[in-house]
Amino acid sequence: MRAWMLPANATGFDQLRLRELEQPRPGPGEVLVRLRAWSLNYRDLMVAAGKYMGGGLQADAIPLSDGAGEIAGVGAGVADLKEGDRVQTSFFPHWTDGAPVTHVALGDGRAPGVLAEYVVLPATGVVPMAPSLSFAEAACLPCAGVTAWNALYEGPRALLPGMRVLVLGTGGVSTLTLAIAKAGGCEVFATSSQDAKLAKMRNWGADRTVNYRTTPEWGAWAKELGGVDKVVEVGGAGTAEQSMAALRTHGELAFIGVLEPEGGPNPRGLMMSAATMRGIFVGSTAMARRLNAAVEVNGIRPMIGRSFAFTQAPDAYAHAAGPDSFGKTVIELG
Ligand SMILES: NC(=O)c1ccc[n+]([C@@H]2O[C@H](COP(=O)([O-])OP(=O)(O)OC[C@H]3O[C@@H](n4cnc5c(N)ncnc54)[C@H](OP(=O)(O)O)[C@@H]3O)[C@@H](O)[C@H]2O)c1
Structure with missing residues (x-):
């Protein structure tokens, strides 16, 4: 599969490189997601600049927390998700409900990032998309x-x-x-x-x-x-x-x-x-589910300022960092 990666100690998104990696496999309690769209957050600019939460990347890493796609495989013991289900990622894949239990979030080097064609996540760390949204729109929701x-x-x-x-x-x-x-x-x-x-x-x-x-x-x-x-x-x-x-x-x-x-x-x-x-530190998967219910009932649509192809990810970062960005900047699989 193709994945964008930042090197250890990256200092800017100009260091993003497209790599061929082995497709991951879901273990027990995990799902394989085939991602179709992603969105950028201000945090992703900080991660790429080595300025997020007081430090840079310790090792090469796939960036981004926010994506949406389809379930492409399920591990043992996963009963409530099946191949083809449309899901979005969760910023904190292990914070399911109640008070925050962890600050391990996707895409900052401490947990997998999602700017790849496939990602393995805990089944509890993905949320069914609001049915009326496109993949690009659903990809705007996990963090922002x-x-x-x-x-x-x-x-x-x-x-x-x-x-x-x-x-x-x-x-x-x-x-x-x-x-x-x-x-x-x-x-x-x-x-x-x-x-x-x-x-x-x-x-x-x-x-x-x-x-x-x-x-x-x-x-x-x-x-x-x-x-x-x-x-x-x-x-x-x-x-x-x-x-x-x-x-x-x-x-x-x-x-x-x-x-x-x-x-x-x-x-x-x-x-x-x-x-x-x-x-406020983003929120739990339970909050994401409540948001998606409100999105569906009320016809809420995220505002997508610009969309870029997967192969143009560095251009998407440059746009998000520039004066013309408005609303969400998204990346879509061509
Ligand atoms: N605590 C959390 O859980 C959490 C979650 C998400 C985001 N955040 C933080 O929230 C902030 C926004 O994130 P984002 O992803 O929405 O950012 P974003 O999409 O990159 O937003 C950029 C926009 O912020 C506005 N801006 C910049 N400096 C400003 C200022 N001094 N006063 C008012 N607006 C200003 C600009 O709007 P104009 O061009 O219109 O001036 C700019 O276009 C970031 O600091 C991010 O780290 C925190």
Whole structure:
């Protein structure tokens, strides 16, 4: 089979190389998945740059956590999946439900990556696709979709119809949050560095938009409009102060990202609005199943900005890292 690989101590996606590897075989409790589509997350750029979770790859590795395809074989003892079933991967293949039990995630060198034609995974680590989605659309959900779903619905302050949500920028997590929150009957505020992307967000349903470059006090902008109940904070420490300023009384800041890792927000902002901050690390396979049920019932579609062929994987990375990326960047088997 063909697989894209990064070398040990990789420092950039330009070091991706297409290799011929032996096709893996499923052992007891495992499944073989023939992948048909993949999606990129910001994390994959960090893994390729050797900057993910404080370190580089210890050995050559297949990258990426997110893919969708068909079951091509099952190991002994697997009863609930069969050849031909359409499935998506799980970011944390061993976190099935409840509280997080492990931080071993696909595609960062500690667990197999999925940017290959075939991958073996634990049967509990794949999730049936929402039937109405294409492979490319389903491949958008394992990391960004589950993160958005967790932020909106899995915490103690779950979203209710009529609530307001603020999303930062127009990447994968933010556009999926927009789609899921609109399906839940909520009002969505969105920020971007580019007015053209804000226009796209309005086309996809965003109610209020602001350019965070030309309006650096966008927290006050949101508060003047009445504030928001939830901020899906993909910026990080560098944007959290504005996010706190945007919150209504009893709101929630879902702390997710590292796009602006530097900064030191004063948490006093939470005190003044009796708000809470909750750390999010993607989610479990049970959350992915609940997301997929909501996707199916509500006709939620991930926003795919661009699609690349499998042989063009480095071009997909370059696009995802560049200023024109919007929503999800996907890779599809030709
Ligand atoms: N904790 C978790 O479980 C978890 C899960 C998924 C992702 N994440 C993190 O969440 C972040 C987003 O991930 P992603 O995959 O959605 O990223 P992505 O698709 O690569 O998003 C990139 C977009 O982020 C926006 N952006 C960059 N700097 C920004 C800033 N200072 N303020 C607001 N927006 C900014 C830009 O939007 P514009 O071009 O519109 O300005 C850019 O296009 C990353 O830090 C990622 O590591 C964490």
